[in-house]
Amino acid sequence: xxxxxxxxxxxxxxxxxxxxxxxxxxxxxxxxxxxxxxxxxxxxxxxxxxxxxxxxxxxxxxxxxxxxxxxxxxxxxxxxxxxxxxxxxxxxxxxxxxxxxxxxxxxxxxxxxxxxxxxxxxxxxxxxxxxxxxxxxxxxxxxxxxxxxxxxxxxxxxxxxxxxxxxxxxxxxxxxxxxxxxxxxxxxxxxxxxxxxxxxxxxxxxxxxxxxxxxxxxxxxxxxxxxxxxxxxxxxxxxxxxxxxxxxxxxxxxxxxxxxxxxxxxxxxxxxxxxxxxxxxxxxxxxxxxxxxxxxxxxxxxxxxxxxxxxxxxxxxxxxxxxxxxxxxxxxxxxxxxxxxxxxxxxxxxxxxxxxxxxxxxxxxxxxxxxxxxxxxxxxxxxxxxxxxxx
Numbered sequence: 001x002x003x004x005x006x007x008x009x010x011x012x013x014x015x016x017x018x019x020x021x022x023x024x025x026x027x028x029x030x031x032x033x034x035x036x037x038x039x040x041x042x043x044x045x046x047x048x049x050x051x052x053x054x055x056x057x058x059x060x061x062x063x064x065x066x067x068x069x070x071x072x073x074x075x076x077x078x079x080x081x082x083x084x085x086x087x088x089x090x091x092x093x094x095x096x097x098x099x100x101x102x103x104x105x106x107x108x109x110x111x112x113x114x115x116x117x118x119x120x121x122x123x124x125x126x127x128x129x130x131x132x133x134x135x136x137x138x139x140x141x142x143x144x145x146x147x148x149x150x151x152x153x154x155x156x157x158x159x160x161x162x163x164x165x166x167x168x169x170x171x172x173x174x175x176x177x178x179x180x181x182x183x184x185x186x187x188x189x190x191x192x193x194x195x196x197x198x199x200x201x202x203x204x205x206x207x208x209x210x211x212x213x214x215x216x217x218x219x220x221x222x223x224x225x226x227x228x229x230x231x232x233x234x235x236x237x238x239x240x241x242x243x244x245x246x247x248x249x250x251x252x253x254x255x256x257x258x259x260x261x262x263x264x265x266x267x268x269x270x271x272x273x274x275x276x277x278x279x280x281x282x283x284x285x286x287x288x289x290x291x292x293x294x295x296x297x298x299x300x301x302x303x304x305x306x307x308x309x310x311x312x313x314x315x316x317x318x319x320x321x322x323x324x325x326x327x328x329x330x331x332x333x334x335x336x337x338x339x340x341x342x343x344x345x346x347x348x349x350x351x352x353x354x355x356x357x358x359x360x361x362x363x364x365x366x367x368x369x370x371x372x373x374x375x376x377x378x379x380x381x382x383x384x385x386x387x388x389x390x391x
Contacts, residue, residue: 002029003356007191008387010090011035011070012077012098012110014042016143016173017207018127019066020180021187022097026069026363027352030095031390033377034067034368035086038074041370042067052347057369064347069363071390073378074371083108085381090115090122092387094200095187099127102137112202123190123200125183131206141207143173150175150211155218158233167231179210240286240293241265244323245301252306254297255319259283265318269300 007030011022019034019042026032036042048060076082087109090096096115098105105111112124126132129141147153147169157168183205190201212219217238221227229237234253236242241256256262259282266275274280274296279289286293301309306322313320324332330341342351345366352362380388 003361004029007031007095008093009033009095009097010086010093012086012096012100012105013127014099015044016066016176017179017183017205018097018099018125019044020177021125021127021183022070023066023068023363024180024184024352025095025187026365027354027361029361029363031387032070033089033373033388034070034072035075035077036072036370038076038371041072041074045370059367059369064349064367067367068344068349069365070368071373071377072368072371073374075374077105077108077110083110085378086110087115087118088381089377089387091119093119093122094191095123095125097125097127097183097187101140102126102128102132116200116202120199121194123187123194123203125187125203125205127179127183127205127207129207131209132204136208143176143207144169146175146207146211150208151215151218152211155215155229155231155237157231159231159235162233165231174214175207175211178214179205179207182210182213235290235294238287239283240290241297243294245298247301247304247306247309249305251323252301252309253321253323254301254313255321257319261318262286264316265313268312268316268318269297271296271300 004025007025009022009025009030009032011018011032011034013019013022014036022032022034034042040046042063044063044066045060047062048058050061051058052061052064053059075085077086090110098110103111106114112126116122116124128137129146130136130139147156148167152174153167153169156170158165183203186201186203186205190203194200218229221229221237227237234244239255239257241254241262244251244253254265256265262280262283263272263275266272274293278285280286280293304312310320310322329335335341339360340351340353342349342360342362344364347366351360354361377388380386
């Protein structure tokens with residue numbers, strides 16, 4: 001028995017934020033039916049190379065990353081028959097996920113008001129760039145643009161004055177992924193509430209809202225202290241020393257989070273007097289004197305290799321880490337011990353991160369081929385006019 005055993009999800013979303021939410025629900029045991037465009041399917045099916053599978057049925061690695069555990073049916077939502085078929089499935093669904101432009105699904109009678117009138121228990125989750133209302137509601141929202149508009153790029157990248165510097169996006173689509181995560185929590189909260197009320201909710205999940213919320217301490221620094229955050233490269237606005245340093249053979253992250261760690265680090269580095277220097281006794285003082293302290297430490301770090309620093313600092317609880325590329329990540333002993341790379345029906349994938357009672361909450365079913373389950377789903381509907389069960 002899985003946590004979401006018996007929960008039925010109709011996933012009309014595509015690309016990343018919505019499918020990420022759907023995959024999480026599938027990993028927790030929900031039965032997720034993914035509705036895709038006939039002929040083309042989810043946009044990300046074409047986002048390769050790299051590809052997986054035979055040339056005639058190949059799927060992009062991008063698509064595989066966000067669609068594990070689902071069943072696929074191809075339906076033309078713009079046709080009367082297609083919209084009617086979706087309404088038949090939605091009548092028995094617990095959750096519906098969609099990321100169409102605001103108002104677009106209303107043209108086909110697939111909006112929240114229409115479907116919740118048909119099925120009052122339905123939790124209807126709309127994921128858009130800018131939300132269901134406001135002056136930008138109709139605008140298309142893409143992760144890159146949201147990282148820019150939502151302030152993340154203004155605090156990401158090397159500091160002003162560094163040669164060639166410019167605002168940077170994060171290396172993965174964090175606005176999409178965080179929105180998928182937030183949407184999942186909202187869906188689960190609405191399902192829990194429905195046990196008391198008998199009614200679903202309309203979840204309005206916006207990438208911009210999520211991006212602004214996830215500015216966390218940077219937004220709080222601005223709102224509370226009036227501080228205008230600036231790009232600082234790999235340094236931290238609120239903690240010193242907390243940044244990347246060059247070593248004899250590469251780089252290392254040094255993440256000293258409190259005063260005792262700083263004093264211990266200085267002693268281990270052979271500079272105990274710096275740990276008791278009045279200019280550096282507290283984190284606030286170290287921030288004040290960052291421009292003096294950071295170059296000092298930079299000189300020390302060049303005296304040893306990354307491995308030598310790691311071997312010295314880690315056992316003595318001074319937080320640090322080498323900067324690994326992906327082959328090294330998947331060979332890391334903790335990554336292998338935790339089983340984070342899995343074989344999903346022959347497809348190499350990253351496991352879902354949560355464990356429940358020691359077991360990974362991850363679907364064993366692979367990402368589906370386009371319309372792989374379409375015939376079976378239609379046949380089940382024709383027989384029972386109810387939610388088609390997996391076969």
